[in-house]
Amino acid sequence: THRFSVVQTAPPDSILGLTEAFNADPNPDKMNLSVGVYKDESGKTPVLKSVKEAEKRLIDSETSKGYLSIDGMVEYREDVRRMVFGDAIAGERVAVLQAPGGTGALRVAADFMRTQLPDLRIWIPTPTWANHPAIFSAAELPTSTYRYLGADRTSLDLPGMLEDLRENAATGDAVLLHGCCHNPTGIDPSEDDWKQIAKVIADKQLLPLIDFAYQGFGDGLEQDAVGLRTVLEQVDEAIVCTSFSKNFGLYSERVGAISLVAADAGECEAARSQLKRIVRTNYSNPPRHGGAIVATILADESLTALWKEELEAMRTRITALRESFVQTMESTGKGYDFSFLLRQKGMFSFSGLTPMQVDELKSRHSIYIVGSGRINVAGMSESRMQTLCDAVASVMS
Numbered sequence: 001t002h003r004f005s006v007v008q009t010a011p012p013d014s015i016l017g018l019t020e021a022f023n024a025d026p027n028p029d030k031m032n033l034s035v036g037v038y039k040d041e042s043g044k045t046p047v048l049k050s051v052k053e054a055e056k057r058l059i060d061s062e063t064s065k066g067y068l069s070i071d072g073m074v075e076y077r078e079d080v081r082r083m084v085f086g087d088a089i090a091g092e093r094v095a096v097l098q099a100p101g102g103t104g105a106l107r108v109a110a111d112f113m114r115t116q117l118p119d120l121r122i123w124i125p126t127p128t129w130a131n132h133p134a135i136f137s138a139a140e141l142p143t144s145t146y147r148y149l150g151a152d153r154t155s156l157d158l159p160g161m162l163e164d165l166r167e168n169a170a171t172g173d174a175v176l177l178h179g180c181c182h183n184p185t186g187i188d189p190s191e192d193d194w195k196q197i198a199k200v201i202a203d204k205q206l207l208p209l210i211d212f213a214y215q216g217f218g219d220g221l222e223q224d225a226v227g228l229r230t231v232l233e234q235v236d237e238a239i240v241c242t243s244f245s246k247n248f249g250l251y252s253e254r255v256g257a258i259s260l261v262a263a264d265a266g267e268c269e270a271a272r273s274q275l276k277r278i279v280r281t282n283y284s285n286p287p288r289h290g291g292a293i294v295a296t297i298l299a300d301e302s303l304t305a306l307w308k309e310e311l312e313a314m315r316t317r318i319t320a321l322r323e324s325f326v327q328t329m330e331s332t333g334k335g336y337d338f339s340f341l342l343r344q345k346g347m348f349s350f351s352g353l354t355p356m357q358v359d360e361l362k363s364r365h366s367i368y369i370v371g372s373g374r375i376n377v378a379g380m381s382e383s384r385m386q387t388l389c390d391a392v393a394s395v396m397s
């Protein structure tokens with residue numbers, strides 16, 4: 001008998017499954033608005049010019065493939081600290097570890113919370129990125145949900161969120177926040193909302209775990225850190241999980257970081273030592289190449305300027321696509337109002353399309369959208385906007 005005969009097939013990843021169906025679809029006019037990667041007007045996910053140039057320099061200058069230390073490259077860690085916190089927190093209170101992507105950082109964070117902070121429960125928004133509950137479950141970290149999406153499905157339920165954190169969370173629990181560009185809704189708190197959220201977090205002594213996967217895709221690099229820094233004005237402990245997959249376009253290179261903010265330098269060092277232990281028994285040490293690319297870009301003024309330009313171009317393209325979609329839907333003359341998309345941030349939005357409409361878009365128009373109605377705005381293109389909007393209008397009427 002085969003021992004693996006007892007193994008049951010796991011359910012497929014719903015979003016990646018859609019991409020398989022998309023790839024197999026022979027329709028030349030097909031559109032993929034499901035998967036969460038940035039695409040340019042031609043539908044490609046390009047390597048940034050700044051990244052290519054940094055890679056050339058690295059190939060020439062690299063002298064060793066020896067291991068990095070468990071917590072990664074020093075310059076890279078400093079870069080992350082500056083980008084995320086600015087001058088808000090003294091460096092000695094922040095332990096930054098280079099990690100394999102935002103996902104790797106989240107898993108290290110989850111393992112840390114589970115093993116070092118007994119009886120901790122983490123509150124996650126409904127909805128949230130599907131991998132959040134999956135990672136916490138894999139780490140055996142208990143989760144509860146707080147309200148986030150309003151009943152209209154286009155705005156934040158701030159009163160519900162605050163009430164859940166104030167009334168239902170226990171003092172000292174953890175709370176997962178999306179630093180900006182909430183996935184999957186695109187709905188972010190305003191600056192004033194952040195102040196109210198920060199106050200509840202402080203009052204209830206909650207530990208914020210901030211997932212920061214889209215810095216620079218919302219309102220700009222510095223502006224997107226406002227929420228996180230507002231929270232940090234009120235509390236002296238937090239964990240931030242950074243991903244450079246989107247803002248440097250480094251998806252497959254697996255570049256991210258976990259940053260732990262402690263109340264003082266001593267506690268910071270103890271926490272760092274535990275984080276390193278978790279890394280050592282997981283993936284041992286982070287991959288070099290992606291982190292080296294980021295560090296090379298940020299160490300050079302002109303490469304930094306080029307990268308910022310490229311990031312800004314991605315951000316403004318997404319905003320322009322949002323505007324164009326709203327206008328084109330309006331111009332169908334059937335009274336379709338998608339103006340809520342203009343208030344949302346980042347690559348994703350909830351379109352409000354029902355599962356049935358989503359299904360019809362796929363079967364009749366080869367337009368692929370996640371069942372929840374989440375669309376990747378960056379997957380749209382200016383040249384095919386009319387086609388897209390005609391199809392959406394046809395399934396809505």
Ligand code: PMP
Pocket residue numbers: 036100101102103104129178183211212213243244245251255256
């Ligand atoms: N958090 C959120 C909310 C995300 O959408 C993603 C990417 N889809 C990540 C974290 C992690 O991305 P990665 O592991 O590719 O860096």
